[in-house]
Amino acid sequence: MYSTAFIDLPALDAAAGEVRLPGSKSISNRVLLLAALSNGTTTVHQLLASDDTRVMLDALRQIGCAVDEAGSSVHITGLGGRAPRAPAKLFLGNAGTAMRPLTAALALLGGEFELSGVARMHQRPIGDLVDALRQLGCRIDYLGNDGYPPLRIAHAACAPAPDVPALVPGVPPLALAEPIRVRGDVSSQFLTALLMALPLAAGRQSIVIEVLGELISKPYIAITLELLARFGIVVERQGWQRFTIAAGSRYQSPGSIHVEADASSASYFIALGAIASGAGGPNGAQGIRIAGLGLDSIQGDIRFVEAARAMGAVVTGGPHWLHVQRGAPGQGWPLKAIDIDCNHIPDAAMTLAVMALYAQGSSRLRNIASWRVKETDRIAAMAAGLRQLGASVEEGADFIRITPPPRTEDWKAASIDTHDDHRVAMCFALAAFNPAGLPIRIQDPKCVAKTFPDYFEALFSVAQLAAERIPVICIDGPTASGKGTLAAALARQLGYRFLDSGALYRITALVALRSGLRIDAGHEERIAALARTLPVRFESDRVLLGSDDLTEAIRSEEVGMNASRVSALPAVRAALVALQHSFRRLPGLVADGRDMGTVIFPAAALKVYLTASLACRAERRYKQLISKGFSANIADLCADLQERDARDGTRSVAPLKPAQDALLLDNSCQTMDQTVALVLAWWQEKQFGAVSAPGRQPGAVTAPG
Numbered sequence: 057m058y059s060t061a062f063i064d065l066p067a068l069d070a071a072a073g074e075v076r077l078p079g080s081k082s083i084s085n086r087v088l089l090l091a092a093l094s095n096g097t098t099t100v101h102q103l104l105a106s107d108d109t110r111v112m113l114d115a116l117r118q119i120g121c122a123v124d125e126a127g128s129s130v131h132i133t134g135l136g137g138r139a140p141r142a143p144a145k146l147f148l149g150n151a152g153t154a155m156r157p158l159t160a161a162l163a164l165l166g167g168e169f170e171l172s173g174v175a176r177m178h179q180r181p182i183g184d185l186v187d188a189l190r191q192l193g194c195r196i197d198y199l200g201n202d203g204y205p206p207l208r209i210a211h212a213a214c215a216p217a218p219d220v221p222a223l224v225p226g227v228p229p230l231a232l233a234e235p236i237r238v239r240g241d242v243s244s245q246f247l248t249a250l251l252m253a254l255p256l257a258a259g260r261q262s263i264v265i266e267v268l269g270e271l272i273s274k275p276y277i278a279i280t281l282e283l284l285a286r287f288g289i290v291v292e293r294q295g296w297q298r299f300t301i302a303a304g305s306r307y308q309s310p311g312s313i314h315v316e317a318d319a320s321s322a323s324y325f326i327a328l329g330a331i332a333s334g335a336g337g338p339n340g341a342q343g344i345r346i347a348g349l350g351l352d353s354i355q356g357d358i359r360f361v362e363a364a365r366a367m368g369a370v371v372t373g374g375p376h377w378l379h380v381q382r383g384a385p386g387q388g389w390p391l392k393a394i395d396i397d398c399n400h401i402p403d404a405a406m407t408l409a410v411m412a413l414y415a416q417g418s419s420r421l422r423n424i425a426s427w428r429v430k431e432t433d434r435i436a437a438m439a440a441g442l443r444q445l446g447a448s449v450e451e452g453a454d455f456i457r458i459t460p461p462p463r464t465e466d467w468k469a470a471s472i473d474t475h476d477d478h479r480v481a482m483c484f485a486l487a488a489f490n491p492a493g494l495p496i497r498i499q500d501p502k503c504v505a506k507t508f509p510d511y512f513e514a515l516f517s518v519a520q521l522a523a524e525r526i527p528v529i530c531i532d533g534p535t536a537s538g539k540g541t542l543a544a545a546l547a548r549q550l551g552y553r554f555l556d557s558g559a560l561y562r563i564t565a566l567v568a569l570r571s572g573l574r575i576d577a578g579h580e581e582r583i584a585a586l587a588r589t590l591p592v593r594f595e596s597d598r599v600l601l602g603s604d605d606l607t608e609a610i611r612s613e614e615v616g617m618n619a620s621r622v623s624a625l626p627a628v629r630a631a632l633v634a635l636q637h638s639f640r641r642l643p644g645l646v647a648d649g650r651d652m653g654t655v656i657f658p659a660a661a662l663k664v665y666l667t668a669s670l671a672c673r674a675e676r677r678y679k680q681l682i683s684k685g686f687s688a689n690i691a692d693l694c695a696d697l698q699e700r701d702a703r704d705g706t707r708s709v710a711p712l713k714p715a716q717d718a719l720l721l722d723n724s725c726q727t728m729d730q731t732v733a734l735v736l737a738w739w740q741e742k743q744f745g746a747v748s749a750p751g752r753q754p755g756a757v758t759a760p761g
């Protein structure tokens with residue numbers, strides 16, 4: 057997962073290959089709750105691992121269910137008629153599928169509970185559900201604003217299960233004789249919550265639920281009914297207005313259950329297939345293949361496929377797969393504008409709003425009032441982001457109309473505010489396929505953790521961009537200038553890959569010495585052969601060669617001196633070129649070394665030549681060595697540095713010198729934080745222009761000589 061403050065997506069060209077999507081959020085959280093209410097153990101396969109399921113699992117543990125996580129399977133041992141452990145304070149993040157159903161289930165199970173979430177959850181309505189539960193006789197109090205979480209459930213009005221006779225003394229029995237009325241026009245989750253919880257009270261009598269107002273998001277009720285059936289609960293449905301839970305209902309675990317891939321998450325990849333040219337993927341495959349989800353899915357968002365087809369996508373599918381390709385020019389590409397009632401696909405419809413950027417004409421998405429009360433006001437958030445990209449947008453209480461930028465030059469590079477809404481982040485990433493070749497910044501990318509923590513990794517695994525267009529920032533400079541620290545900090549803050557090219561020379565030197573090869577011209581070819589096959593990885597702060605962690609071993613002064621010798625051997629340098637190029641992958645690379653900007657990535661978008669006075673560098677190196685437990689002395693270090701500068705600067709191949717177009721940065725008088733901030737500002741300016749870039753620090757830069 058990208059936990060950076062933002063992620064910059066370079067303009068992307070094409071996409072092809074297969075993605076395996078995480079499990080459905082809606083199915084996962086329903087199955088977890090139903091398993092918790094059942095007898096015995098249910099094994100849930102391919103459970104979604106994300107923020108929304110994490111809060112549900114934690115809550116179930118707190119109320120006394122045994123939860124055993126084993127890889128992608130989870131074993132839940134349900135309460136099966138036992139009272140839940142209480143009192144308990146449950147934190148449910150921003151998961152509507154946890155907050156609403158748990159409120160109903162706990163209100164009926166009995167005990168004292170406090171249910172809260174993130175600030176936005178406390179602005180998401182729950183009043184209609186609480187009203188319905190109060191009608192039944194449940195006692196629920198609002199702890200903040202009326203109609204919204206946080207709330208307190210005081211006690212149950214009925215026995216926890218049909219065969220447990222004890223009623224809470226002094227508490228009236230549930231009022232089950234009359235139909236239970238619940239509004240259905242704000243969120244379908246209120247009805248889902250009642251449908252999943254009321255079988256607890258349907259031991260001796262059937263229970264009728266009546267929906268007031270037009271029910272929205274109906275396909276989610278269909279998921280609820282389907283999963284209730286798998287847990288042995290039969291509900292008779294009359295239209296979308298009246299639901300009868302049969303008397304004698306009892307949750308029966310199916311033993312094990314598989315969770316389909318998430319159809320809402322699939323919408324981003326269906327859209328990707330529809331808008332990206334599908335240049336050959338692995339083995340020449342065309343288009344995007346989505347594994348784990350088929351056209352027969354029980355999730356309503358599978359009907360996003362119909363909307364994508366109407367816009368021009370070519371979608372085929374089987375029981376557990378989908379395949380999407382861009383339509384032929386003039387037929388499916390550019391996309392066709394669409395005017396569609398999206399009430400049945402409220403989540404996936406956000407993806408249509410971004411697809412509309414690639415359509416000819418204006419698209420209108422209607423009947424989406426619920427967008428206003430989800431993770432953020434989604435109509436406002438989508439309108440703002442689309443406008444930033446250059447689209448014209450009209451918005452109303454329950455619709456959005458999008459007209460794409462009229463000409464390629466009307467697109468704008470934008471920094472999208474995601475408002476802690478996973479879907480805003482995920483769908484705006486698709487704007488990276490803009491015809492203007494502009495980068496897109498997605499702020500706070502970790503918000504995707506709500507339902508799809510590795511979304512960006514999945515996107516990069518199929519997105520394609522010619523290697524020479526993948527952004528590279530080169531940080532070159534002499535030993536102990538701080539370039540390694542700077543480059544690593546930049547890579548961390550940008551979420552870019554990191555190449556410590558010096559480490560490649562150090563590793564080569566170490567491996568050569570360990571193989572008994574002296575480092576001199578006589579052994580050049582043999583050392584080069586070794587260098588060609590190094591399985592090097594940089595992970596977090598570690599330098600790995602295969603499974604060997606060489607982080608510490610390569611930092612000794614002795615290895616450093618030998619690395620300098622090895623790097624003077626032309627055949628070794630040539631052998632390491634392809635390896636260095638292989639680090640250039642999405643979303644970008646920060647390369648640290650001595651010839652990154654001059655030789656390895658001569659067309660890099662930003663080159664920084666970092667230096668500092670000899671005294672500064674000697675002192676930094678001294679502190680670095682001492683802190684790692686090596687002995688050192690400043691005078692010797694000064695002499696070593698001078699010797700190494702001379703050798704690096706005068707070697708015949710790729711001598712250390714600034715590239716013609718490098719920005720020179722002397723950081724003798726700067727802290728590392730200042731240096732990092734300055735280079736980040738330069739990078740922002742390169743990508744998004746000077747207007748939004750933080751100010752330069754005067755005097756820190758000199759033009760390359």
Ligand SMILES: O=C(O)C1=C[C@@H](OP(=O)(O)O)[C@@H](O)[C@H](O)C1
Binds near residue numbers: 081
């Ligand atoms: O029941 C569910 O799993 C869901 C129902 C929908 O909410 P609304 O019914 O509030 O539209 C949907 O937006 C949400 O992501 C999941």
Ligand SMILES: C=C(OP(=O)(O)O)C(=O)O
Binds near residue numbers: 150151403431479
């Ligand atoms: C509306 C959403 O979530 P929730 O389940 O919290 O309602 C969503 O995932 O788009």
